Amino acid sequence: MTEPTKFTLTEDRIPTHWVNLMADLPGDPLPPLNPGTMEPAGPDDLTPIFPMALIGQEVSAEPEVEIPEPVREVYKLWRPTPLYRAHRLERELDTPARIYYKYEGVSPAGSHKPNSAVAQAYANKEAGIERLATETGAGQWGSALALASSLFGLECVVYMVGASYDQKPYRRAMMESWGATVIRSPSDTTDSGRAQAGHPTGSLGIAISEAVEVAGKDPGTNYALGSVLNHVCLHQTVIGQEALAQMEMAGDEPDVVVGCVGGGSNFAGMTFPFIRRVLRGEARTRFVAAEPAACPTLTRGAYRYDFGDTVGLTPLMPMYTLGHDFVPPPVHAGGLRYHGDSPIVCALVKQGMVEARAYKQNETFEAALRFARTEAILPAPEPAHAIRAVIEEAEAAKQAGEERVILLNLCGHGHFDMSAYDAYLAGELEDPEFSEADMEAALERLPDAPAIA
């Protein structure tokens, strides 16, 4: 085995711009809608909770957006991230496929999330904001924003989904170590929380409502979202741009790019630079989005306008949705337990550019362990879904006898998810699936918004 294993870029190769795929998509984008009027929402709808710089990025039609130098300086703390050739996994699978993975778990918070958290903290600091409010489920986003706030001298308050707060005290301690205040949601600190007090374990939708409410009421506090929105997807495109350069170093061209989708940000970050090449006729690449069977937004959801949160404070977005008040079963991939998805990613699925697949918990952890015992890294449960899809692709390549090149976004490590591995090893994991009855109930409760043409 003398072929290279790790493709390393030096810090001067950190991208100078983010890739804005909006500029490449055909037609005008579907606008978000004001939750009160159901009319298209404009920048004014967002100024109470976001700084103008981020609103500008949210609606930008420019193909590229320059990365501010102070943001690139912070990126140097872990970027560029490594790209690996998975020699050992290939041998284990006895496949002619060549498998590559980009590893975002080297960030101090353990996932891709700081790519956007740093950009958001910087924009808010520049706008004179003193405090950021956000929500976190699995804890990846809350950790990332706590870290970014610490680096830019902002206060940070994190509404943590009650069930996670109780089960993941170490994620809470991590956020507090970076100086954040962590509040169990639903809490008595907001109207939204008090209204949902009967929901003891909380949900991501409720926690979003609480954080948005706090930001809306305090002029010195803004809100920060870790996925779904266009500007978050934009920030994550440093991943795919680096991967493009690293695949070139490897002298290989991916046939298929694979990622998991919760709100869509890591998937967008890896794929958008590759999708741009396809849209411009420069490459032919397939894209596979992996999601949990317990929360199968892209494979089972309705393509409709829906709220981003449970209470209904956010603008409505055009997306595949399982209903804004759907509370997914407590699978361990907490970062994928969201009722909707990034509108851009949803549009790409709708257009057939991206293929979505849903996987159950046990088959996902089986894939995670095969990866860990060959490639050494213990993946987070979220990208383990994508690893499952990679193994399917590699096995299909073996069946077809073809040299398929597969590129995976390994968006985070599982150091804070060991209780999930423990449960899997003990044979205690369940395989909940979304039901027809769940979908019928969700459709009845969708807001009365215009249909999507």
Added chain:
Amino acid sequence: MTEPTKFTLTEDRIPTHWVNLMADLPGDPLPPLNPGTMEPAGPDDLTPIFPMALIGQEVSAEPEVEIPEPVREVYKLWRPTPLYRAHRLERELDTPARIYYKYEGVSPAGSHKPNSAVAQAYANKEAGIERLATETGAGQWGSALALASSLFGLECVVYMVGASYDQKPYRRAMMESWGATVIRSPSDTTDSGRAQAGHPTGSLGIAISEAVEVAGKDPGTNYALGSVLNHVCLHQTVIGQEALAQMEMAGDEPDVVVGCVGGGSNFAGMTFPFIRRVLRGEARTRFVAAEPAACPTLTRGAYRYDFGDTVGLTPLMPMYTLGHDFVPPPVHAGGLRYHGDSPIVCALVKQGMVEARAYKQNETFEAALRFARTEAILPAPEPAHAIRAVIEEAEAAKQAGEERVILLNLCGHGHFDMSAYDAYLAGELEDPEFSEADMEAALERLPDAPAIA
């Protein structure tokens, strides 16, 4: 801030040889002693539990030892590790010092430990061994050996100190995810364990006794130790060799190199290549070893022959010791709770080449948080002791108005130590210190071995 932050080496720069400092030390090394006869122990004393390749490395007088190619191939999964300039910490301290840190936490197990685990697993696999037995306290070494065993197709059994087994279920789950069998120590699977059944929380010394006993009784099983021994220190010298190259990239020359010492392996790994330069008259560098005040082996111990384990199964080694049956208070830096230290490191302290300093828990975690909130990485409690020493050096440089260059070995992250951070943030950490009475009791129980000249 346009100065570089991260100094990155590509995988072809992984060292080809380990540095054997034994070849540079003046005089003949003090031999280990057979625990039965108190005569110098030879290779035959070690063959029941170690493969010949490692015994050869243990006693080698060659200045360099070639790294087997399969070991270098595994190193590529995380090596070379990055070297950082701590711009943000320097600004926080307002110091003219330039601070650099080598970050070993990027390994899949989260510390420097796999550098030796991989070398040991390979040597045992080559010798036809089927299973490795070891002990683990904080869990870093057990995780590393579980990982390395998985990569080379060996079984792995880990005796985990009872208190850690109970408090750190996620470390256990990590080892099991890599396929290891983890047994709570003291256990009823060994005579050593049964004899110590009255010690409910266990200790590292007892766990070593259990693992050594298992390896001694089963020809297909060998023992692996994560620190202290010469061959372990040898394997770790990839750290310092890479750091030498990276400091050259940075165009800077360290005035002082700082690391923490438990058994001594991370300290040896970073410093030995630098110490060789000093011994050869090629550089003038100071070296600082940081240890816990609760287990102050180098600063308070007796320089004597003592056992490596509690029961007295191992050869006696010449080292600073607090007594082989000393059970340190339960401070959170579990990796530093060992009664002895590497004989080479001890000899360097004795000769005045290395200065040792002891720190209490609270001042250590205070330093860890200052680091985390500026440099983003959450350090493990063990290297947090070294960070405390770095801050002292930087503050002394400020007092003296001098441009001191400080190099730190940040040997691991704290992702599995968040309960310790939690306790610190809650103001619940105690500051136990080793007492004169502890030392008097230890001296009385030291084995009746020859004095060190």
